[in-house]
Amino acid sequence: MTTYFLRRILWMIPVLFTVALITFVLMHAAPGGPWDRDLSARQVDASTQKVLNAYYGLDKPLWRQFVAYVVGDFTKEGKFDCGLVCGDLGPSYRIRGRSVQDILFEPPKGKSALYSRFGYSWRLGLLALSFAALIGVPVGVFAALKQNSWVDYVSLLIATLGISLPSFVMAIFMIIIFATGLHWVSVVPKEWDNIKAWILPGAVLGFGTMAYAARLTRTSMLEVLRQDYVRTARSKGLHERVVVYRHMMRNALIPVVTILGPALAALVTGSFIIETMFSFPGMGRAYVTAISQRDYSMIMGTTLIYVLLVSIANLTVDFLYVVIDPRIRLED
């Protein structure tokens, strides 16, 4: 078991390396350097470009640049400047004087880490996930207990819609209904200290996962419902509540845990669309901005962070799965 997880953790290294390599090659295959397409139309003249290229090490051969990015390089003063392996994602090409990890992880002055771009995204993801779990699971349980009633059909319909509709289409409908139609929230909230502003993006981001959790909970509850041990529990004269909570849900929720991995990945990748739509000050919007500005180092750094997050999420879920269900033994 330990060997299995150790191998899984070690396997993350080649995955991240390959992702870094692919991203690096593609970013450098892009025609033109980072300076000659400044959207602010401030053209950089040739001599300045040369200085900039030398400063950022872009005049070196491509493989040297890659090694410098991943491992690190010696500066002119002979000091070793550690790269990706030390968590250094390099300087941003557009926001001069700031490094990528600064932009993503550094909170504004006098605020806690929760107010950095990463912190904002993390909080939004957590909100979405709790929304999904706290609504999806009870709805699924309830629908299964009242199988073939109208409650069941309505929740199944909503679940089907939630699974098939992409979150950004949902976001558009929500914005049109609640922001431009009913004026409950502003279309582009400026103030993120107010909890009201968080409700829409959180709900939209979590909706797909909520629907999926509800459907899966229902299916596995229906399976458990017919098990002998449930009948035994009932015939012992146990209270219905005890039967549902202690005997049924414990077993029915095991498959639900498995979707946490894909769900987290969906939250991560869904977040940048949702964040952009709601002008949310998180990591996802920084990523989309970087795309439109062709800020290569920022795109690369954020991609690597996303990939790392998804790998960790998948690994955690596999681990949780084994902890919850003692029948599962992963081969070494």
Added chain:
Amino acid sequence: MAEIAGSQLPINATKLNVKSRSPWQEAWERFLKNKASLAGMIIVILFLLLTAAASLVAPHNPLQLHSGKGFLPPAWVEKSANGKTGDPEFALGTDTLGRDVLSRVIYGSRVSMIVGFVPTIIIILVGSLIGMIAGYYGGNWDNLLMRITDIMYGFPDLLFFIIVLVALRDSWLGQLMNGLFLLFFALAIVNWVGVARLVRGQVLSLKEKEFVEAARSIGVKDSRIMFRHLLPNVLGPLIVLTAFQIPQLIITEAILGYLGLGLRPTTDPNAFFITSWGSLLLDGQTAINAQPYILLAPAICVALVVVAFTFVGDGLRDALDPRMRGTQ
């Protein structure tokens, strides 16, 4: 059989009056019984017809600028945020430049449909070939495939598309067909992995079956076993996967278009692909305060098509594999 039995018996009543049906016919009948899937199929067909007849159905030229009529709300809106009233001539209003939104949405379906179908065909062909080889021969080919899949699974699809499109958009590859070619390429290069994995898994269990052994024992060539004996057995799951793959690609196109990375909207009157639903969503998003209605039509179209395809997929799964009924 039935006839012989019937002629020997004194009463003709036992004569079996059942026409023989192939499993595909049975599946088709099961599919038709599923109302949601049938409705989904009808919606898909309607959209395909709309796509084919875009130039006949669209009330206006999607590129024509109606001066002085920019930013109109849909016809039913009395007074929109910018104080303008809807014009019955433009059912869904106009965009910033005064182009008819309805016509643009109708023309936009061309891109969404082609993005749904063309990469899917490539994905299915390439994916099932590679999956078949890996599953049938095993060994190093199989290992290589599994390692590639591991890496692909670690790389969220959307991030990969974005990076490929950002990097190659301005190269000659990205210029082909207004960026559509690169979009096909990016979508295909990621998604074949899922198909290959599915086919590999199926082939792994099928190749141990007796009919394959029988075929091999009479000296049938490997290629013939793969395509005549194994492929028809994998076809069912493959069709189901296709039905779920198409809406996924349509969503991806919409997201990428929304990020400004899909098809380049053109002003060339001779162009076949003028705009896409994704690009229309981007138009709507940029003008969200003044004219949120532009978002509505493309969003509804994406939602309809995607839900319709999902219903078709659900129905196909239930029809082709009755054992899987009701499972996710």
